[in-house]
Amino acid sequence: xVKYARPALLALLVIFGIWYGFYALSPQWARILNWQLxxxxxxxxxxxxRAWLDGQGxxxxxxxxxxxxxxxxxxxxxxxxAPLALxxxxxxxxxxxxxxxxxxxxxxxxxxxxxxxxxxxxxSKPLYNGRYNLLIALFVVVFFRALGVNFAPGxxxxxxxxxxxxxxxxxxxxxxxxxxxxxAGIALAASLTIGLxxxxxxxxxxxxxxxxxxxxxxERAVSxxxxxxxxxxxxxxxxxxxxxxxxxxxxxxxxxxxxxxxxIAIGALLLxxxxxxxxxxxxxxxxxxxxxxxxxxxxxxxxxxILLKPLYWQxxxxxxxxxxxxxxxxFPLLKMGxxxxxxxxxxxxxVLIAGAFKAAHLxxxxxxxxxxxxxxxxxxxxxxxxxFWFQARVNLQAAGLATIISIAILSEAVDRLPKKxxxxxxxxxxxxxxxxxxNLAREMHVPFHSxxxxxxxxxFGGSKCYSKPNYATLNSLxxxxxxxxxxxxxxxxxxxxxxxxxxxxHRDMGRDYLFNIYLSxxxxxxxxxxxxxxxxxxxCGSAMELRRIAEYxxxxxxxxxxxxxxxxxxxxxxxxxxxDLVIYRVK
Numbered sequence: 001x002v003k004y005a006r007p008a009l010l011a012l013l014v015i016f017g018i019w020y021g022f023y024a025l026s027p028q029w030a031r032i033l034n035w036q037l038x039x040x041x042x043x044x045x046x047x048x049x050r051a052w053l054d055g056q057g058x059x060x061x062x063x064x065x066x067x068x069x070x071x072x073x074x075x076x077x078x079x080x081x082a083p084l085a086l087x088x089x090x091x092x093x094x095x096x097x098x099x100x101x102x103x104x105x106x107x108x109x110x111x112x113x114x115x116x117x118x119x120x121x122x123x124s125k126p127l128y129n130g131r132y133n134l135l136i137a138l139f140v141v142v143f144f145r146a147l148g149v150n151f152a153p154g155x156x157x158x159x160x161x162x163x164x165x166x167x168x169x170x171x172x173x174x175x176x177x178x179x180x181x182x183x184a185g186i187a188l189a190a191s192l193t194i195g196l197x198x199x200x201x202x203x204x205x206x207x208x209x210x211x212x213x214x215x216x217x218x219e220r221a222v223s224x225x226x227x228x229x230x231x232x233x234x235x236x237x238x239x240x241x242x243x244x245x246x247x248x249x250x251x252x253x254x255x256x257x258x259x260x261x262x263x264i265a266i267g268a269l270l271l272x273x274x275x276x277x278x279x280x281x282x283x284x285x286x287x288x289x290x291x292x293x294x295x296x297x298x299x300x301x302x303x304x305x306i307l308l309k310p311l312y313w314q315x316x317x318x319x320x321x322x323x324x325x326x327x328x329x330x331f332p333l334l335k336m337g338x339x340x341x342x343x344x345x346x347x348x349x350x351v352l353i354a355g356a357f358k359a360a361h362l363x364x365x366x367x368x369x370x371x372x373x374x375x376x377x378x379x380x381x382x383x384x385x386x387x388f389w390f391q392a393r394v395n396l397q398a399a400g401l402a403t404i405i406s407i408a409i410l411s412e413a414v415d416r417l418p419k420k421x422x423x424x425x426x427x428x429x430x431x432x433x434x435x436x437x438x439n440l441a442r443e444m445h446v447p448f449h450s451x452x453x454x455x456x457x458x459x460f461g462g463s464k465c466y467s468k469p470n471y472a473t474l475n476s477l478x479x480x481x482x483x484x485x486x487x488x489x490x491x492x493x494x495x496x497x498x499x500x501x502x503x504x505x506h507r508d509m510g511r512d513y514l515f516n517i518y519l520s521x522x523x524x525x526x527x528x529x530x531x532x533x534x535x536x537x538x539x540c541g542s543a544m545e546l547r548r549i550a551e552y553x554x555x556x557x558x559x560x561x562x563x564x565x566x567x568x569x570x571x572x573x574x575x576x577x578x579x580d581l582v583i584y585r586v587k
Contacts, residue, residue, distance in 0.1 A: 003329075025110075028153040032106050034468040035494050036152040040504050043490035045156045046105055047245040048074065053097070054341050059244035065499045066489060067510030068481065073504050077242050079193050080158035084108045106153045112160040113151030117141045120404050126174035126372045127408035130415045137407045144431035146344045147399040149365035158194050163400045165191035168200050170404065172227070173209045174372040181223035184209075185230025192256050193238030201379050213275060214286040221279040228272025235264050251306045253313070254506075259304035267297040270384045296363070312506045316513050318358070323486055323545040328452070329393040336392060336451035339438060344395050345387055346434030351402040352380050354409050354429045360475055376405050410586070462580035465540035470579035471495035477573070477585070480535025485543035486511055488581075492538065501534070518549055518558035522567040525557035529569075529586055537561070537570060537584040 038042055048061060056064075058078060066072030066190060087108045091100035121137040141147060150159045165187045170428075172184025191198050209227065212235060213220040239261040243250065251259035267378045270293045278289045301307060315324050324330075333341050355377045362370040382399035383542055406429060441448075464470055474482075475496040482498045489503035502530035517528045529537075539546060549558045573583040 006447060025153060025518075029106060031270055032154045035491065036467050037105070038149065038152065038157070040158040040487060040490040042105075042154055042321075043494050044074070044503060044505070045076070045081065045084065045158075046101065047490065047493055048076065049081050049088065049156075050101060052078070052081060052086060059247075063493070063503060063508070065493050066503045066508055067501060067513070068499050070509065071104070071506035072289070072510060073253065073330075074505060076158065077193050077195070077255070077505055077564065078239070079190065079241055080195075083112060083161070084156050105156055109151045109153055109160055112164065113141060113253075116151065116160060116164045116167060117331040119164050119171065120319040120400075120407060122190050123167045123171040123174070124407035124411070125153065126171065126176075127369065127376065127405070128412040130408075130411035132409045132414050133407055136410050137403070140403050140406055140410075140431060144347055144399065144403060145434075146347065146395055147417055150396065150399075159197075159396055161194050162191060162197055163396070166397070166400055167404060169202065169205060170376065173205055174222075174375070176212075176220055176223050176368065178222050178226050181226030181228075182230045184223075185227045185232075186234045187237045188231055189234030190234065192260065193241055196254065196260075197393075198254070198397060199583060201382070201401075204379055205375070208371075209531055210271065210290055212371065213289060214283060217275070217279045217281075217286060220416065225272050226276040227277060227349070228268045228270075231268035232265050234273065235261050235268065251304050253306045253309050254311050257395070259301075259307050262304075263297045263300040266300055267293060285470055314506050316512060316515075318519070319511055322515065326544040326548070330391050331452055332390055333388045333395065335394040335451045337448040338441060338446060339448040340392075340450075341388070342434045342438045342441065343393065345384065345398070346426045346437060348380065348384055348387070348395070348398040348402040348427050350433060351406045351409070352384055354425070355405045355468070358409055366550055373405075373408075380405060389414070405541060463542040464578065464580040465542070466491055468495050469577060470581055472577050473573065473575040473579065474498065474531070474536070474538060474583055476582065477536065477583075481533055482536045482538050483514060483517060483529065483534045485539040485546055486514070487543055488540050498536070501532070507509075515545075518545075519556045521555075522557050522560060526567065526569050535586055537586065539582055541580055541582060 031037075035043065037046075044063065047063065051064075052058070061074045061076060061078070062071035063074065083102050087104040088097075091103055094100075095103060100202070100422065117137050120141065121134045124133050124137065132204045141151070147163075149155065167182050168187035169191060172180040172182070172187055174180070175183075175381060186512050188202055191202065209220075209224065213224040226357070235256075239248070239257055239258065242256050243258070249258055251257045253259065274286075274289045274293060281289075312324075315572070328336070333345055336344075359370070359373050359377050362373055380401040382400060383394050383401060386394040387398050409429060410426055414424045442573045454504045469558050471492065474492070477498075479497050480499075482492055482496075482500045484492055484500050484502070486502055486504050489500045489508075492498055492500050493503070500510075504509050513532065517525050517534075520528060532580075546558065546562060549556060553559055557567070561570070561584070566572070569587050570584040572583055572586055575581065575583060
């Protein structure tokens with residue numbers, strides 16, 4: 001009977017793949033053809049890779065069609081561009097550049113999803129290495145909606161890569177061997193090269209690693225040494241990927257730069273040395289050695305004052321007041337309404353509860369497995385608390401951790417628990433439960449109101465502004481410079497031949513000039529428009545900053561336009577396409 005089990009399982013997976021392809025993925029293809037991606041970050045990633053493959057320099061990550069002639073600066077890494085660029089390069093000889101781009105945008109996140117599935121499987125093995133880990137990993141990744149959105153077709157932003165590198169980092173530090181140390185160092189450096197979203201959890205992971213070495217140096221000396229050496233080499237490589245040699249001394253606080261790489265490299269090298277020479281010393285001496293390592297690391301970090309600046313310090317008070325304050329992911333999840341709390345946080349909370357019971361059971365025998373489990377549970381607790389009470393965007397980290405922990409819990413339940421208990425646990429702890437809870441709440445007429453501040457003024461139009469057909473009229477006009485509301489900047493660039501004043505990125509300084517126009521009186525706005533050579537004013541009626549302008553600055557140029565009192569130097573362009581874009585030509 002056993003010899004037929006695997007072919008039958010393979011057949012079921014093939015059938016599932018065919019179903020998933022036709023019924024779940026096929027609608028996404030039409031969406032990508034119209035560039036209806038998850039958000040503007042994905043659009044901009046596509047534009048950045050397009051420019052790179054068409055000859056733009058490796059270190060030139062400017063959007064030159066934004067805020068010309070200065071360009072819109074992006075703080076992203078070429079490491080994040082690499083998967084999409086590689087897929088497109090493979091496809092170009094067969095399909096041409098245009099079709100290769102569309103196919104690449106569709107398939108790259110799916111491929112990364114498969115990679116993450118395997119990495120999550122690896123990370124779950126130090127917690128519990130069972131027969132069904134890989135199968136359960138595939139099940140959770142496919143059906144956990146809060147996680148799956150990061151690997152959906154078109155999601156070519158860097159979040160999927162962050163989850164992959166973080167899962168490999170966890171696998172490396174909990175494996176406690178030479179290979180694990182090398183993988184952990186490379187994965188940590190890769191994660192930091194891509195972005196700093198995982199930094200807090202990675203600090204917790206490194207602290208756990210060195211503490212485990214201090215408590216049990218004989219067993220952990222090799223993995224700690226190789227982790228230090230691997231991280232030392234990899235973080236230097238990451239710095240060279242992100243920063244041109246002639247800009248190596250320029251520091252930043254929202255991306256990997258010399259300000260982060262220098263203290264990390266010194267700390268990693270010293271850790272490798274101490275892990276070797278102090279392995280046979282007492283615990284007290286090892287702890288003192290770790291304290292001594294921390295001194296030069298802190299000393300070097302203090303030489304970079306930019307590290308003390310808040311993230312996105314380039315955001316001006318004006319931009320914060322009129323736009324940044326309304327970005328949804330910056331709100332705590334508790335303010336977003338019960339429906340989003342259930343979908344985004346429900347499964348993570350279930351896994352946290354189940355994991356806490358499992359950790360309590362393992363505490364009876366404090367072995368390596370217990371400490372591995374405890375590390376991930378503490379990390380998940382931190383993420384869940386931050387998601388609900390700080391910012392909903394931390395849900396990304398929570399989803400990755402919940403996936404890894406749930407794989408171990410469910411796999412062990414299937415392997416070891418009595419049949420009825422295993423079924424009951426799997427029914428309670430699975431990614432469908434939040435969906436069931438949401439449907440039950442709807443049937444019980446639970447109000448889904450959020451406590452996020454609402455606008456005091458009505459919208460000035462709909463939201464049909466994020467699809468290729470919506471830009472047909474604008475694209476038919478002679479090429480020019482568009483003064484646009486912030487959110488549609490990337491969409492104008494990918495769907496038309498026009499240039500734009502700004503895109504939704506904190507380093508794109510065109511937004512400051514845009515607000516100077518928006519908030520001026522009509523005459524001053526005319527002078528500013530003339531100075532920059534702006535040809536069109538284009539906006540989406542549902543734009544956040546426009547509603548705020550109408551609320552806070554009702555006598556401004558943009559408020560007059562919104563209320564149908566546009567000055568006579570603007571001429572409205574008729575649009576019968578059904579788009580909600582409003583287009584004015586500058587006379």
